[in-house]
Amino acid sequence: MGDRAGARRKPARADLDRWVAAYGLMATIRAFEESVNQLYITAKMPGLAHLCTGQEAVAVGVCMALGPRDYITSTHRGHGHCLAKGASPDRMFAELLGKAAGYCKGKGGSMHIADPATGNLGANAIVGGSAGIATGAALSAKALGDDRVSVCFFGEGALGQGLLYEVMNLASLWKLPVIYVCENNLYSEYTLYTETAAGSLRARPEAFGIPVLEVDGQDVRAVYAASEEAVGRARRREGPAALLCNTYRYYGHHVGDISRSYYRSREEEERWKAERDPLEIHRRWLIDGAGLDPAVLDELDNRARAEVAAGVEFGLAAPYPEPEEVDRDVYA
Amino acid sequence: MGDRAGARRKPARADLDRWVAAYGLMATIRAFEESVNQLYITAKMPGLAHLCTGQEAVAVGVCMALGPRDYITSTHRGHGHCLAKGASPDRMFAELLGKAAGYCKGKGGSMHIADPATGNLGANAIVGGSAGIATGAALSAKALGDDRVSVCFFGEGALGQGLLYEVMNLASLWKLPVIYVCENNLYSEYTLYTETAAGSLRARPEAFGIPVLEVDGQDVRAVYAASEEAVGRARRREGPAALLCNTYRYYGHHVGDISRSYYRSREEEERWKAERDPLEIHRRWLIDGAGLDPAVLDELDNRARAEVAAGVEFGLAAPYPEPEEVDRDVYA
Amino acid sequence: MSTPSPVAATSSGKATREITFAQAVREALAEEMRRDPRVIILGEDVAEAGTPFKVLSGLVEEFGQDRVIDTSISEAGFTGIAVGAAMTGLRPVADIMFGDFLTLAMDQIVNQAAKVHYMSGGRLRVPLVVRATMGATRRSAAQHSQSLHAWFAHIPGLKVAMPSTPYDAKGLLKAAIRDDNPVLFFEDKLMFQARGPVPSEEYTIPFGVAEIKREGADISLVATSSMVQVALDAASILEREGISAEVIDPRTIAPLDRGTLVESARKTGRAIVLDEGHEQHGVTAEIASVIGEGAFYYLDAPVTRMGAMDVPVPFSPALEDLTVPTGERVAAKARALCGRA
Amino acid sequence: MSTPSPVAATSSGKATREITFAQAVREALAEEMRRDPRVIILGEDVAEAGTPFKVLSGLVEEFGQDRVIDTSISEAGFTGIAVGAAMTGLRPVADIMFGDFLTLAMDQIVNQAAKVHYMSGGRLRVPLVVRATMGATRRSAAQHSQSLHAWFAHIPGLKVAMPSTPYDAKGLLKAAIRDDNPVLFFEDKLMFQARGPVPSEEYTIPFGVAEIKREGADISLVATSSMVQVALDAASILEREGISAEVIDPRTIAPLDRGTLVESARKTGRAIVLDEGHEQHGVTAEIASVIGEGAFYYLDAPVTRMGAMDVPVPFSPALEDLTVPTGERVAAKARALCGRA
Numbered sequence A, B: 001m002g003d004r005a006g007a008r009r010k011p012a013r014a015d016l017d018r019w020v021a022a023y024g025l026m027a028t029i030r031a032f033e034e035s036v037n038q039l040y041i042t043a044k045m046p047g048l049a050h051l052c053t054g055q056e057a058v059a060v061g062v063c064m065a066l067g068p069r070d071y072i073t074s075t076h077r078g079h080g081h082c083l084a085k086g087a088s089p090d091r092m093f094a095e096l097l098g099k100a101a102g103y104c105k106g107k108g109g110s111m112h113i114a115d116p117a118t119g120n121l122g123a124n125a126i127v128g129g130s131a132g133i134a135t136g137a138a139l140s141a142k143a144l145g146d147d148r149v150s151v152c153f154f155g156e157g158a159l160g161q162g163l164l165y166e167v168m169n170l171a172s173l174w175k176l177p178v179i180y181v182c183e184n185n186l187y188s189e190y191t192l193y194t195e196t197a198a199g200s201l202r203a204r205p206e207a208f209g210i211p212v213l214e215v216d217g218q219d220v221r222a223v224y225a226a227s228e229e230a231v232g233r234a235r236r237r238e239g240p241a242a243l244l245c246n247t248y249r250y251y252g253h254h255v256g257d258i259s260r261s262y263y264r265s266r267e268e269e270e271r272w273k274a275e276r277d278p279l280e281i282h283r284r285w286l287i288d289g290a291g292l293d294p295a296v297l298d299e300l301d302n303r304a305r306a307e308v309a310a311g312v313e314f315g316l317a318a319p320y321p322e323p324e325e326v327d328r329d330v331y332a
Numbered sequence C, D: 001m002s003t004p005s006p007v008a009a010t011s012s013g014k015a016t017r018e019i020t021f022a023q024a025v026r027e028a029l030a031e032e033m034r035r036d037p038r039v040i041i042l043g044e045d046v047a048e049a050g051t052p053f054k055v056l057s058g059l060v061e062e063f064g065q066d067r068v069i070d071t072s073i074s075e076a077g078f079t080g081i082a083v084g085a086a087m088t089g090l091r092p093v094a095d096i097m098f099g100d101f102l103t104l105a106m107d108q109i110v111n112q113a114a115k116v117h118y119m120s121g122g123r124l125r126v127p128l129v130v131r132a133t134m135g136a137t138r139r140s141a142a143q144h145s146q147s148l149h150a151w152f153a154h155i156p157g158l159k160v161a162m163p164s165t166p167y168d169a170k171g172l173l174k175a176a177i178r179d180d181n182p183v184l185f186f187e188d189k190l191m192f193q194a195r196g197p198v199p200s201e202e203y204t205i206p207f208g209v210a211e212i213k214r215e216g217a218d219i220s221l222v223a224t225s226s227m228v229q230v231a232l233d234a235a236s237i238l239e240r241e242g243i244s245a246e247v248i249d250p251r252t253i254a255p256l257d258r259g260t261l262v263e264s265a266r267k268t269g270r271a272i273v274l275d276e277g278h279e280q281h282g283v284t285a286e287i288a289s290v291i292g293e294g295a296f297y298y299l300d301a302p303v304t305r306m307g308a309m310d311v312p313v314p315f316s317p318a319l320e321d322l323t324v325p326t327g328e329r330v331a332a333k334a335r336a337l338c339g340r341a
């Protein structure tokens, strides 16, 4: 899967619609992150944000395989997951700007966006911190007898955290419907993953009896195919699975990480953008492989930019929470 | 290794002496634990203790491959490790009885015996809690440029703790001279390990690039051979290794765990004692395989019992610490 | 529920039995599990073994292994799973065998469970109970004897219950399970076999309501969990000497019923605060400063703190017994405060 | 050490430079690493990156990757390794990027490092320093803004330092590294760029010795770390109104210099205690109760506590700034206590 061969098969109508929508969603994520970066540069956004530009295909490919009631847990680099699961840019921008209209009333911010309505149990600012939550959500699905599945997104750096192995062991023992999606974008902060990870990444879930599907994280169709397989297993209650998605982040670790030459080369960055861009790869397939009119995609690009621009406006115009909000929601 | 075949090779004199000493040490551990149980039954010992009877060959086989300056970290079931590394029964009993003459002035007790003089960095009452300490001791050895190695003893139940995987990853990355010795005695407290461990035990260290040697933990020569190999690697600074020793505890989880039928059968216990007893197996090899006069071994049994009896006397007669000791040693 | 208990008639006339603290905890769990199928138990050796303290024996037989779930030795892991389960429709009760092991689950409790509701702007809830033991003098040494409840009372978003009787244990635990917030529920290991009256009727005890365990006029003894009995012992000793001590049990330290504590101190003019956690930066400090501020103009003597000695708990019985307040020592302090020393 | 700093002459006549808090920390580490080859640094992105705060920049270049060691994202793992290394001849400095992540290393710090010396009857030592950041108002939200130092001050066997100036940061850190016990060293993220005078000569600052940062007669403001500047701001505001505030900085909260705090309160008769940890069951409670007991007969008003608001730290700037004491708010409280409200 993820082999260019697929490019020669012409997809059915319904399929094509799905793939077109996938492109639109990736375009929205791309435009969203560009705007976040602008808000930071123009000092309109409080704090920092971790952009997922370059990793759009993972969020979209995985979430395409999920239903609205399925759960996800996300990370500090979670805007893409949030959008792919169905959140709308306007309330997300409001949250990033600390406004009352945000998904979390401005109390969470970029690293804590949650949207239960779309099954998003929240981004997490503790690396690996949501592995227990995602696994617990799968336990609920199993115990309450519905067919939901739960997806745990995390970066390869989270493989340093023991919690992952503790919950993978239990998920495997209990055949929980959880899928551990590792986004290996090569770096954790300012360090190449090979400097902090011994042995093999895929051997880790496997050691606990969890099958691993390794995929090209820049190819949304490859990610989707693997996700479909993993989600199917989980829904049939055949147990957890893990996805190892090889991808790359275009920007720095966070918006303030500008001079990166001491940990990765400009050439490397350019190579990924030129040769492995998920939007470009998918666009090429839609046009060359599926014979789609490029205008359709240009239109989607425009719509994405427009929706995001409107979202930024909404967020900037929205009021801050009232001071009385400060000690509300501490207890339910 | 561990194959009965070895039984037919007649060992060299020096070797034989070593194997005879190994028997003596196992006999001492056996006698020690019997006495601990008696002290508990006769209400002479405060608190509880976790006996390693049945697991003597692991402690002895591993420590035979170590020098006095090498480090070990131990567990709640650590009397055997402590004796095998060179501690003497009298001060151990004093510690178990909370007396001032104990290795830790009576402040540690059974679950915290430490004896830096013999390289024992301490038992630990937190399952898996000493994995970081053992790995850190290996870091010291490497950084300070001496050729020490460090051994981390733990039960298979500790494989549930994420800390182990965190430090195994770093030990592998940094090629630290540490050996992770898993004593798989089938149970963690009152639960069979298969009910709490998914996948394969040996695949876990392997996932981090750490080679695993699985051995018959009831055969002291097999344990020694594997330890030699692992210790050699570590001393040559070729990196960490793991030993998976299959063994069995004869008594309950602790001295108070009398009625065990709800988690394991009497038959199972009897079978191990009859067919897989480490002292019996080694005795048989020394006599049949190495042509040793049984009287030598009987003599060792007597000496072990005598030394332990003397140790008990010493411990019982020793005074409790003075009240002023209570707030000493909080800070160095 | 297992061992049947003598049924007596109390002043209230309602049916009341004498049961142990352990039975009270078990009854609370069983009743709530019958009442609400979403309540589950997770922990090490909680099923067939019923925990090493046998507190849970009988539950797996009644509710099955899908609701009384044995885990691997993974405090962070199963607590994290409990947090996620609580966020998605279950009401888990996580069992931390020895409170000392809470050190392994701090991130899941403090950075996740305690903050999820607030960080999500109130959209997510974590109806989780973490049961943990506490208490020393069991000859279990430094890693099996700590009382770390002060840590959790420091963290907004968490509630902390510290029952001192079978009655309070049952009523508070039932309330904790029905609470939509994460609750740390501390049980003193040495109290498990203590017996006390517990009505047969269903009842719960609200959080944040202190109880006066004994009325008095000369000095207030504020005590939590294991220290309540110590305070009562001291009160009887003092009574013989003509000193009338009032014993107040906050029952939950978060929320803390400041009003009742302050009121008592205003009445008596003197107070000693007792808690089995370490004294330094512990619960005795919070309560003493609350009283010191609230009863400032009524106090005849400085508020005095008596926590566990600030040393790791020693194994030797000769030392361990020195680290925890006793009725005698409390009485001596009280005497001094009342100018009778 | 990297960026050179202007050299001035102080009253003492000795050479003194104005350097930042971050530089002071870096100098302390560099000097101790030059002095003692057993000192190493372990943590995430501590080497080439010099931490996200750049506090350690330059150290790996001088001391190499064998002494400034990048780890995986494994707070429990590398802290545990540091504990073992400390027990066997090294003097590690573990770097916890955000103090909030200490939740992941609690077992290694509290059950291992803090207790090893005592449990071994004094035969083993753990000369370990754990550096961690603290402090809010950085728009980092609830999991990157906590000040959890109170937890560690509660645990016997640990020492806790809370420097409030570049001078104190350097002197206390050098002392911490030379200390044979585990020390938690808290650095306020917002202070890293604050400048202050630091002598060129070598010096250390003993633990357990508070410093009067400003003399005063009417009220004592006891403040830690980030709150010291807030207290000084309040003191200047109050001065204009004719209220003379004394500002005392304990510098270490374990050990705590009770004598100096009590003495100041006895002199002024009034005290406000400031700390950026949550107020409930926090450091303000310990210090307020110590003063309440020690200065009981000298106090003209109740000792007042001002900690961080008892809510998870909100992301929104509109809310976050409400959660931490400010000079204005402290001055207002002080006015009230001095009957000038």
Ligand SMILES: Cc1ncc(C[n+]2csc(CCOP(=O)(O)OP(=O)(O)O)c2C)c(N)n1
Pocket (backbone or CB within 6 Å): A050, A076, A077, A125, A126, A127, A154, A155, A156, A157, A158, A159, A185, A187, A188, A189, A253, D044, D073, D075, D097, D101, D104
């Ligand atoms: C427990 C914890 N330790 C450290 C950090 C600081 N930190 C934030 S992101 C990050 C790197 C994460 O790398 P990875 O998991 O690969 O995710 P990526 O940023 O590459 O998406 C680190 C170390 C944190 N947030 N949580």
Ligand SMILES: Cc1ncc(C[n+]2csc(CCOP(=O)(O)OP(=O)(O)O)c2C)c(N)n1
Pocket (backbone or CB within 6 Å): B050, B076, B077, B125, B126, B127, B154, B155, B156, B157, B158, B159, B185, B187, B188, B189, B253, C044, C073, C075, C097, C101, C104
């Ligand atoms: C962190 C932690 N969790 C739980 C316990 C309680 N406990 C003590 S021993 C034990 C079982 C350990 O099993 P294993 O590691 O296989 O060692 P064994 O007892 O079989 O030698 C448990 C759960 C503990 N001491 N520490």
Ligand SMILES: [Mg+2]
Pocket (backbone or CB within 6 Å): A155, A156, A157, A183, A184, A185, A186, A187, A188, A189
């Ligand atoms: Mg990464």
Ligand SMILES: [Mg+2]
Pocket (backbone or CB within 6 Å): B155, B156, B157, B183, B184, B185, B186, B187, B188, B189
């Ligand atoms: Mg075992």
